[in-house]
Amino acid sequence: MSLLTVGTVAFDAIETPFGKTDKIVGGAATYIAWSASYFSKKVNIVSVIGDDFDMSELEELRARGVDTSGIDIKAGKKSFFWSGKYHLDMNSRDTLITDLNVLLEFDPIIPDSYKDSDIVLLGNIDPNLQLKVIEQLTNRPKLVVLDTMNFWMTLGFKAKLDEVIGKVDVLTVNDAEARELANEYSLVKAAKKIMKMGPKYLVIKKGEHGALLFHENEVFFAPALPLEEVFDPTGAGDTFAGGFCGYLDKTRDISFDNMKRAIIYGSAMASFCVEKFGTERIRSLTHQEIEERVKDFIDLVQFDIVLED
């Protein structure tokens, strides 16, 4: 099985209450690829970078079974750069700099060798580009997962975003975005409305408050692991999505019951991501560490009640 992701590969500069970084490697597709690489045998990336990028990063990804041939390297151009500063609660942040650079010219071309990918994860980019990706997939993938954000829910992009949402199997958004998309405060009502727009499954990410998976009339909840310290939340949502899709790809099972497991594995990967700056922690995990972390999730929510009739 194989996983295709389309999204940003970029530089970030991050400031948290615990410290700050210079330019480090970031971008949704980077986090997704690192996270998925612990599960998927083959991860295919489509992205765009400038020739200022740290090319050793691509080598490291290739060493983990990630195919980077779909990353378009623009000569003489600069990579996408984002800089942000987190507040003490780590749930809110100020964007300090957004230099789109090569992202302005991003025209995602899916190499023929990627076209048989079983699972497609569309990272958070312009819905016009996400739609372009879907249109190039001549073989319908087993599962198309879409991540997006509130920026694309505004006037100029909303119709296109709705069109993309109508074509995917799973949508992942955070709680505020689910509310905005459905214009409903109740997440249960919002989920019902959003599933009527197309996706059979909806994942609502609530950061430190965990994640909800909706499907038809069913709902599953996975907590976030209570951590002593959240060092840097950047990329946690992408790491979650990468683990979620990677696990589904590895296990070749897209049933609701297996999606629950995938949510737990995705949550485990995200819980590692926030322990250090950027991708640092998710570059060096062992399978044993991941299994132990999943065990922490089991211990966290497991209880044993025998119901009376």
Added chain:
Amino acid sequence: MSLLTVGTVAFDAIETPFGKTDKIVGGAATYIAWSASYFSKKVNIVSVIGDDFDMSELEELRARGVDTSGIDIKAGKKSFFWSGKYHLDMNSRDTLITDLNVLLEFDPIIPDSYKDSDIVLLGNIDPNLQLKVIEQLTNRPKLVVLDTMNFWMTLGFKAKLDEVIGKVDVLTVNDAEARELANEYSLVKAAKKIMKMGPKYLVIKKGEHGALLFHENEVFFAPALPLEEVFDPTGAGDTFAGGFCGYLDKTRDISFDNMKRAIIYGSAMASFCVEKFGTERIRSLTHQEIEERVKDFIDLVQFDIVLED
């Protein structure tokens, strides 16, 4: 087994985005007693009211096995009255009126017939009064549970609150209060500090985001049930505590594993509470409804992962 609770029995007037009430029966001990009455054979209340109170309420409580003889009725005086208005998110509210009335004279006397109560739940009142209750308990109860709030964490009351916290087995606070009490943003760090103050168990209530139970190095998480509509959150925390303590009392088991079950039953009771104004919904539950609701919690968090070695 029996449960003693000490707390307010009062009038509330509530406004939510869905409607508003006239004066209705409220108060922490009222919610606790109704909720615990589905589990405990005998619930003993110590409180104070004026003779303006709706005495049929006490009859209804007695019909559910609640002993109201410890409620001091002050002739010619008015009952405690609170009025509040919730915002759309239901997590924040403005207090419109607080008429302490008889609460200013509250001097909790524990009747002899209450002194062998197995579980004692100290509702949110002045820590000086909570301490007075503990000092009257000549037989050490099996479990003393303390609920409090940020108001008592300020200069004039903090030392006394710390003294009470040092004498109880379980403390229940919300997330903001845990952070304030421990002066730590991380709830894991806050929990460790608070347990060093005395309680062997700490419950951190996170409203719509569920509840955490800490004990030594273990942690258990119970989600709140995702509801289509939260109609009125008033009393949800007290209903949770009443269900939690009632379940422990009924099952005569205060182990960590049974506390997990108690958290789920408490959460189930709270999920009913918020469905209607005031105590309306938790006055008319059947045991079958409660078991079905607990089943909803099991379905919400249950997953099945076989770990690799």
